[in-house]
Amino acid sequence: MLISVINTSKHPLPEYQTAHAAGMDVRANLDEPVTLKPLQRALIPTGLFLEIPVGYEMQVRPRSGLAYKHGIGLVNSPGTIDADYRGELKVLLVNLSDQEFVVQDGERIAQLVVARHETVAWQLVAALSDTARGAGGYGSTGRQ
């Protein structure tokens, strides 16, 4: 699909790293590096402004390598970019490790996945259909 984008960053547009990747890696666009102390969070700019087609959303997801090696995640994982949003795409990083982490300009900090979504209209009812699960949840089927 085609997505209109304005790139005010110094960096290339988000890219798929392999032929059938679901996510495009997105880069930080920074004047200077950002240091995240343990448990600190920061809204990292990308310099990108998008126009996602109506009926689609963009999810901002963590990169597993940064998560595993450095404890870097997204506070709001997955972030949701709405089709009607015209502001700058930003990435809400959090440092869940016990070491400082420095985000460098141009670093691939997260990945973007585009997905279709439905738009719901509520139908108010007095009762719902019966199922075997019923209200069971939160481990109701056991661990193994």
Ligand SMILES: O=c1ccn([C@H]2C[C@H](O)[C@@H](COP(=O)(O)OP(=O)(O)OP(=O)(O)O)O2)c(=O)[nH]1
């Ligand atoms: O990781 C994110 C999450 C959101 N956004 C932008 C796009 C999105 O369309 C808008 C609003 O996001 P969301 O609905 O998650 O935030 P909110 O706290 O509900 O704010 P609002 O009241 O503006 O909807 O912020 C980002 O740039 N990055």
Ligand SMILES: [Mg+2]
């Ligand atoms: Mg919102």
